[in-house]
Amino acid sequence: MGLELFLDLLSQPSRAVYIFAKKNRIPFELRTVDLLKGQLVSKEFLQVNRFQKIPVLKDGDFVLAESVAILIYLSLKYQTEAHWYPTDIQTRARVHEYLGWHADCIRGTFGVLLWARVLAPLIGAQVPEEKVGHNRTSMDQALQQLEDKFLGDRPFLVSNQVTLADLMALEELMQPVAVGYDLFEGRPRLAAWRTRVEAFLGAELFQEAHSRILNILEQMANKTIPVPPPEAHPTMLKRIARIT
Amino acid sequence: MGLELYMDLLSAPCRAVYIFARKNSIPFDFQFVDLLKGHHHSKEYIEINPLRKLPSLKDGKFILSESVAILSYLCRKYSAPSHWYPPDLHTRARVDEFMAWQHTAIQLPMNKILWIKLLIPMITGEEVSAEKTEKILEEVKINLQLFEEKFLQDRMFITGDHVSLADLVALVEMMQPMGGNYNVFLSSPKLAEWRMRVELTLGSGLFWEAHDRLVKLADWDCSTLDPGVKERICEFLQKYK
Numbered sequence: 001m002g003l004e005l006f007l008d009l010l011s012q013p014s015r016a017v018y019i020f021a022k023k024n025r026i027p028f029e030l031r032t033v034d035l036l037k038g039q040l041v042s043k044e045f046l047q048v049n050r051f052q053k054i055p056v057l058k059d060g061d062f063v064l065a066e067s068v069a070i071l072i073y074l075s076l077k078y079q080t081e082a083h084w085y086p087t088d089i090q091t092r093a094r095v096h097e098y099l100g101w102h103a104d105c106i107r108g109t110f111g112v113l114l115w116a117r118v119l120a121p122l123i124g125a126q127v128p129e130e131k132v133g134h135n136r137t138s139m140d141q142a143l144q145q146l147e148d149k150f151l152g153d154r155p156f157l158v159s160n161q162v163t164l165a166d167l168m169a170l171e172e173l174m175q176p177v178a179v180g181y182d183l184f185e186g187r188p189r190l191a192a193w194r195t196r197v198e199a200f201l202g203a204e205l206f207q208e209a210h211s212r213i214l215n216i217l218e219q220m221a222n223k224t225i226p227v228p229p230p231e232a233h234p235t236m237l238k239r240i241a242r243i244t
Numbered sequence: 245m246g247l248e249l250y251m252d253l254l255s256a257p258c259r260a261v262y263i264f265a266r267k268n269s270i271p272f273d274f275q276f277v278d279l280l281k282g283h284h285h286s287k288e289y290i291e292i293n294p295l296r297k298l299p300s301l302k303d304g305k306f307i308l309s310e311s312v313a314i315l316s317y318l319c320r321k322y323s324a325p326s327h328w329y330p331p332d333l334h335t336r337a338r339v340d341e342f343m344a345w346q347h348t349a350i351q352l353p354m355n356k357i358l359w360i361k362l363l364i365p366m367i368t369g370e371e372v373s374a375e376k377t378e379k380i381l382e383e384v385k386i387n388l389q390l391f392e393e394k395f396l397q398d399r400m401f402i403t404g405d406h407v408s409l410a411d412l413v414a415l416v417e418m419m420q421p422m423g424g425n426y427n428v429f430l431s432s433p434k435l436a437e438w439r440m441r442v443e444l445t446l447g448s449g450l451f452w453e454a455h456d457r458l459v460k461l462a463d464w465d466c467s468t469l470d471p472g473v474k475e476r477i478c479e480f481l482q483k484y485k
Contacts, residue, residue: 090317
């Protein structure tokens, strides 16, 4: 059994890993763990990763979670083009600097709108509008810092070429876009950056990776969206409770 | 001007950087940025790091923030012994995995305990509800169990027989509640043993020197707190109510 990637393209870090593997022609078996169908808490997935998180990489007996760790592992093992994870000490440090800040200020923040507008209602839960308001403020602040500190005058976030930072950032930013908040509007610098990253990844790959998330509102409207089974609810409710 | 590290040892990420630099005899100038006096919001510091976070590193013209980035940079630039960030692909990935996980799983909740147990009552005069306190303590308990089961297992250190950046970062963060007299290591003998092992490997003298300001935090006279800083803190605390 070769490399396996356990993913759900609904999730931002899953998309980052998927896109990276595809773009770099890394051969892998895609194992979809359908979040909406409650497969994250299934017995089968528990055997793969008893800590019930995706994305997960399985390379023989070696099991690895955390998208950043997976991306770095793949870039080193498959010796992807240097621009993704530059070898120059300062540029590499800048990638890590971005990823550290991303963990605190982007991750956990940009996924909230999907929870509020789609995932919570699906299980009959609610995210108070006040919290949605706070979240919007947090996103706006983070976007300002993203533009000012990490993008600046550069074509990409920390260097003149695409790095892991751009991929992780873009996938998070696409999440609220998919649920109706076009955060690129009124932010021409960021919009231009997004266009550049998309162009680099290629329209076909971009489309493929984003079709699931970009169709989510339509699925809600048509009621063709899967309703998470009861066993998925406790984990989902815990996540909803953590929204401040 | 050689390497400068901008830090306040009240912050766990600062302690990780401080201990690593001292342990590896990396020469640096300690630039103290007093969090309690709000100096991270000063004009001077904002020029170094407009995000106003600690720690920051300044190496000539190169300025870098984020402790994980700083630790990797120092490791590489000063050729620290390889056990700190092992070259083996799988072992390195385990360190990266921990470093990614710890932001929300360890650092954040450990800091919350310090706020709940000490700083909020001290600064605002109000206690945080028992319900909220219990929720955070429960979250910490679960994450520490996860830490033991997934990252530590039956090993001496996270990567095996030698200390790495992962142990250093894990430990300084788990020490944070000590500032509020809350000892998370009491919950598990295995965790306590690992804690002692890491402390001894780093050197008890260095370890406790790095934690001195934290363990004395309860003695801080917060009436000296700058009103602007106090206001900012109270705003930030709204989410704990």
